[in-house]
Amino acid sequence: MVDPFRNRTVIACLMLPxxxxxxxxxxxxxxxxxxxxxxxSAGFGAYQYVGLDNxxxxxxxxPVFWRxxxxxxxxxxxxxxxxxxxxxxxxxxxxRLSARVSRVLRTIYFVPAVLSLVIVARMWVDIFNPTxxxxxKGLRAxxxxxxxxxxxxxxxxxxxxxxxxxTWQGFGWALLFYYAGLMTVPRELEEAARVxxxxxxxxxxxxxxxxxxxxxxxxxxxxxxxSMKQMELIYLTTAGAPGQLTQFLAVYLYQKAFVAGEYGxxxxxxxxxxIISVTLTVLVQRVLRALPDEK
Amino acid sequence: MRRxxxxxGMGAIHVGxxxxxxxxxxxxxxxxxxxxQRSGDLFGNDLLRLPDDPQWSNYARAWxxxxxxxxxxxxxxxxxxxxxxxxxxxxxxxxxxxxxxxxLRRLAMGAITMGMVVPIHATLLPNFIWFGYFGLIDTRIGxxxxxxxxxxxxxxxxxxxxxxxLPVALEEAALVxxxxxxxxxxxVVAPLxxxxxxxxxxxxxxxxxxxxxxxxxxxxSDDLRTLPFSIIRFEGEYSSDYAVQFACMVIVAVPALALxxxxxxxxxxxxxxxxxxx
Amino acid sequence: xxxxxxxxxxxxxxxxxxxxxxxxxxxxxxxxxxxxxDRTNTWGAxxxxxxxxxxxxxxxxxxxxxxxxxxxxxxxxxxxATARQLPDVFKFWSFTSLLKPLIDGGFVAPLVRAxxxxxxxxxxxxxxxxxxxxxxxxxxxxxxxxxYYNKKLFKEAGVERVPATVDELIALVPRFKARGIxxxxxxxxxxxxxxxxxxxxxxxxxxxxxLPRQALERKVKFTDPVFVQAARELQRMVxxxxxxxxLMVSDYGAARNLFGQGKAAMxxxxxxxxxxxxxNTFSAEFRASVDVFKFPTVTGGKGTIDxxxxxxxxNYVVSxxxxxxxxxxxxxxxxxxxxxxxxxxxxAALPAQTVKPRPSDTPLARSILRIVAEARATSGTPxxxxxxxxxxxxxxxxxxxxxxxxxTPEAYVKKLDKAAEKAARK
Numbered sequence: 001m002v003d004p005f006r007n008r009t010v011i012a013c014l015m016l017p018x019x020x021x022x023x024x025x026x027x028x029x030x031x032x033x034x035x036x037x038x039x040x041s042a043g044f045g046a047y048q049y050v051g052l053d054n055x056x057x058x059x060x061x062x063p064v065f066w067r068x069x070x071x072x073x074x075x076x077x078x079x080x081x082x083x084x085x086x087x088x089x090x091x092x093x094x095x096r097l098s099a100r101v102s103r104v105l106r107t108i109y110f111v112p113a114v115l116s117l118v119i120v121a122r123m124w125v126d127i128f129n130p131t132x133x134x135x136x137k138g139l140r141a142x143x144x145x146x147x148x149x150x151x152x153x154x155x156x157x158x159x160x161x162x163x164x165x166x167t168w169q170g171f172g173w174a175l176l177f178y179y180a181g182l183m184t185v186p187r188e189l190e191e192a193a194r195v196x197x198x199x200x201x202x203x204x205x206x207x208x209x210x211x212x213x214x215x216x217x218x219x220x221x222x223x224x225x226x227s228m229k230q231m232e233l234i235y236l237t238t239a240g241a242p243g244q245l246t247q248f249l250a251v252y253l254y255q256k257a258f259v260a261g262e263y264g265x266x267x268x269x270x271x272x273x274x275i276i277s278v279t280l281t282v283l284v285q286r287v288l289r290a291l292p293d294e295k
Numbered sequence: 296m297r298r299x300x301x302x303x304g305m306g307a308i309h310v311g312x313x314x315x316x317x318x319x320x321x322x323x324x325x326x327x328x329x330x331x332q333r334s335g336d337l338f339g340n341d342l343l344r345l346p347d348d349p350q351w352s353n354y355a356r357a358w359x360x361x362x363x364x365x366x367x368x369x370x371x372x373x374x375x376x377x378x379x380x381x382x383x384x385x386x387x388x389x390x391x392x393x394x395x396x397x398x399l400r401r402l403a404m405g406a407i408t409m410g411m412v413v414p415i416h417a418t419l420l421p422n423f424i425w426f427g428y429f430g431l432i433d434t435r436i437g438x439x440x441x442x443x444x445x446x447x448x449x450x451x452x453x454x455x456x457x458x459x460x461l462p463v464a465l466e467e468a469a470l471v472x473x474x475x476x477x478x479x480x481x482x483v484v485a486p487l488x489x490x491x492x493x494x495x496x497x498x499x500x501x502x503x504x505x506x507x508x509x510x511x512x513x514x515x516s517d518d519l520r521t522l523p524f525s526i527i528r529f530e531g532e533y534s535s536d537y538a539v540q541f542a543c544m545v546i547v548a549v550p551a552l553a554l555x556x557x558x559x560x561x562x563x564x565x566x567x568x569x570x571x572x573x
Numbered sequence: 574x575x576x577x578x579x580x581x582x583x584x585x586x587x588x589x590x591x592x593x594x595x596x597x598x599x600x601x602x603x604x605x606x607x608x609x610x611d612r613t614n615t616w617g618a619x620x621x622x623x624x625x626x627x628x629x630x631x632x633x634x635x636x637x638x639x640x641x642x643x644x645x646x647x648x649x650x651x652x653x654a655t656a657r658q659l660p661d662v663f664k665f666w667s668f669t670s671l672l673k674p675l676i677d678g679g680f681v682a683p684l685v686r687a688x689x690x691x692x693x694x695x696x697x698x699x700x701x702x703x704x705x706x707x708x709x710x711x712x713x714x715x716x717x718x719x720x721y722y723n724k725k726l727f728k729e730a731g732v733e734r735v736p737a738t739v740d741e742l743i744a745l746v747p748r749f750k751a752r753g754i755x756x757x758x759x760x761x762x763x764x765x766x767x768x769x770x771x772x773x774x775x776x777x778x779x780x781x782x783x784l785p786r787q788a789l790e791r792k793v794k795f796t797d798p799v800f801v802q803a804a805r806e807l808q809r810m811v812x813x814x815x816x817x818x819x820l821m822v823s824d825y826g827a828a829r830n831l832f833g834q835g836k837a838a839m840x841x842x843x844x845x846x847x848x849x850x851x852x853n854t855f856s857a858e859f860r861a862s863v864d865v866f867k868f869p870t871v872t873g874g875k876g877t878i879d880x881x882x883x884x885x886x887x888n889y890v891v892s893x894x895x896x897x898x899x900x901x902x903x904x905x906x907x908x909x910x911x912x913x914x915x916x917x918x919x920x921a922a923l924p925a926q927t928v929k930p931r932p933s934d935t936p937l938a939r940s941i942l943r944i945v946a947e948a949r950a951t952s953g954t955p956x957x958x959x960x961x962x963x964x965x966x967x968x969x970x971x972x973x974x975x976x977x978x979x980x981t982p983e984a985y986v987k988k989l990d991k992a993a994e995k996a997a998r999k
Contacts, residue, residue, distance in 0.1 A: 014391035018384040025444035032421030044655040045678035116505040130818040218456035242977035261962030270417035277412030
């Protein structure tokens with residue numbers, strides 16, 4: 001019998017419409033981007049071709065670009081190594097609670113993810129305010145005056161504060177994915193392991209997590225990409241301040257292309273952005289694929 | 296002894312969960328409290344203190360001056376259409392990637408993943424011109440297409456991830472029984488993929504509901520504008536009507552919250568239905 | 574016979590029908606753009622009023638306005654320019670960094686200067702919008718760099734007179750801080766207020782208002798001692814605790830509200846904030862206490878206190894590719910006649926034209942008019958906006974680093990100079 005899973009017609013029908021949309025709205029502008037990255041365009045009006053000059057500048061004369069990249073990598077590390085495990089742990093705890101309590105809590109925990117980024121940004125700017133914000137007021141109230149700094153404008157704490165805001169806002173998504181994933185783990189698998197005398201810790205590390213590697217892999221890839229694309233939360237809080245210490249790639253790209261009128265240069269950053277993102281994603285997927293996948 | 300430790304442990308966990316819940320709810324409380332103030336009273340007052348004279352009129356003003364009905368309707372149309380299209384297309388592609396066997400599969404997945412990394416701001420100017428050739432600027436469909444495009448990659452990834460985990464036996468059985476592919480996908484696979492579908496739909500809806508910069512670029516007519524524009528109607532060049540703006544933000548957040556509340560139940564239902572295994 | 578008449582009548586009627594429809598269709602739509610999304614308050618409301626009056630005076634004209642926030646608006650204008658779809662008339666800025674690229678690209682239609690003489694424009698206002706000898710836009714506001722202050726807070730802190738020098742200003746810091754009051758606020762997040770202040774200080778020290786322009790033309794350098802000293806003064810102001818603690822992330826609205834709520838004693842900003850004393854955003858008590866004083870001098874500097882840092886920022890222009898250029902120009906003339914009257918009435922802005930003081934003017938408005946009257950010299954556009962957009966971005970980033978204490982004044986002026994060199998080379 002011909003393998004129905006190799007049916008070319010079906011595959012084409014399934015793939016082509018989606019691919020067409022992607023090509024239309026993403027591939028074409030990407031092409032434009034590459035084109036503009038080879039010019040000195042200001043975004044409108046006449047421009048000239050400058051070959052690889054923009055790229056050369058980025059590699060030899062642009063410390064801000066590399067700082068932005070470093071900050072993004074730091075954000076990815078914190079998201080994958082700190083936010084995700086906490087979300088997973090919380091999802092596991094919620095999975096053990098009664099259905100009703102679990103649902104109420106899950107709904108509450110997801111609230112920040114639903115709100116507009118404008119609200120989240122304004123709120124945290126307010127909380128972090130050194131004179132009137134809740135955080136410093138609280139610290140002073142318990143006598144920890146030395147810790148009551150200007151979180152978003154002090155060079156020592158600004159980056160941490162921004163990373164905190166971003167990972168806090170994205171927490172609900174990680175929770176959602178891990179919870180949905182945990183729901184797909186067959187009860188029998190866990191029970192069998194428990195019957196074999198495994199502790200909760202072992203059940204999770206030897207059975208559940210390996211089972212969920214595809215889900216974890218998905219979430220980590222999403223983490224990497226959404227971290228790279230983070231723009232609004234940074235722009236609305238520090239916009240890179242103090243100096244360029246909290247600059248991130250997507251914000252830098254925007255500022256160069258649209259604020260500084262260096263549209264060609266901004267597009268060069270954009271092209272590198274895509275290349276770096278794809279490289280990171282492929283790397284991450286390779287690493288995760290190498291992990292044992294228990295089925 | 297062991298029991299006492301577990302009870303204390305459980306207690307600590309419960310306290311932690313409640314505290315965490317407060318932290319997550321805080322922004323909603325914050326924006327609500329501020330929405331009842333006078334615009335001039337923001338930025339500097341004590342935290343979370345309900346004003347002595349709550350300005351409920353802020354909500355009335357937000358509703359009327361923010362053109363909430365008109366913009367809200369537009370948002371509903373555009374975002375629902377985009378969500379439906381994106382969910383459907385990503386389900387198809389996710390299945391083809393996860394289940395079908397074909398040589399270009401890896402390449403296609405790579406290409407789709409690459410779709411995720413394109414920064415939105417780099418597409419604004421080129422798309423404005425490109426869409427313009429097709430007369431798509433200042434139309435609803437001209438906004439729906441990029442919304443679908445930007446969510447398609449994530450959604451396909453999610454579907455592929457979940458579909459890969461499902462046992463193939465049921466589909467094989469249906470195919471052997473002579474069911475056509477559309478029937479297999481609709482009656483067998485789709486129900487099992489419900490948790491993923493709900494996740495994808497909710498994610499897409501929320502991403503598009505608050506989206507601003509693309510709507511700002513591709514729309515011009517006031518009659519087509521979406522809900523995020525309600526909020527900027529209260530920004531003047533130098534001073535803004537902050538409190539009314541906050542009231543508007545609360546109004547805009549309500550449908551998104553309601554949607555999530557409604558569907559969170561379905562994640563559970565879908566999950567238990569999908570647990571029918573060997 | 575009858576049939577033929579009937580047929581002719583019918584033919585005539587059918588022939589006339591489209592003509593009559595065309596006659597009714599002489600509706601012209603004037604497309605407009607601005608950065609005033611709020612149409613019920615201040616400036617936005619005034620424009621709505623002007624539009625209403627214009628439509629009444631020109632039946633058959635419909636006006637459709639697209640309003641955006643500042644940043645998205647500038648972006649949209651660029652996109653529209655590229656697609657040759659600019660609004661017929663739109664609000665913009667006279668700055669070299671913003672307007673010149675549009676002019677160079679042929680996107681803006683020149684205006685007939687003679688039409689606008691005799692409308693009471695203040696000296697230099699029309700010049701600010703003139704490039705290559707042609708007038709391209711009408712200025713709508715006069716922007717002065719001043720310091721607002723809260724008389725009540727000054728009295729409570731025992732400060733009897735406004736500071737006349739920067740040293741006196743800094744000396745006030747501990748007195749306000751002792752009472753838990755922020756001495757001064759400004760918008761640090763957007764950086765340009767700090768850059769303007771740097772320009773202002775440079776003028777106070779050198780007495781020569783053309784120095785920044787000369788530096789941009791590479792006749793002098795930004796690394797000259799005058800600029801180093803100005804940078805030093807600016808950094809000293811920030812380091813002394815004069816401003817709000819989170820200055821660099823504190824945006825326009827936050828700075829303004831802190832002052833309006835009586836949490837700060839002074840507010841470093843432009844004359845467009847004269848509306849602080851009017852409207853009902855802030856308390857009546859505040860409105861009665863707010864006044865303004867001139868930016869202080871620098872001890873030992875050659876500049877005087879009546880060297881007024883003033884420019885004409887906002888303007889309105891007509892798109893060159895518009896199908897209604899003539900109508901657009903008419904609109905600008907109409908706007909030029911009505912705006913100063915309405916704006917002063919509502920105390921929404923300080924127009925670029927002379928205004929008649931009214932008995933109902935607030936003390937703040939009167940002080941501003943007095944400052945204008947007493948000015949001996951005016952500066953023109955700040956250096957930040959006299960060059961390319963790239964220079965502006967570089968300059969803003971540099972001043973951010975200076976005021977965050979991350980670089981020295983010497984390093985700051987070096988960066989400025991490097992940016993100026995780059996801009997001049999283009």
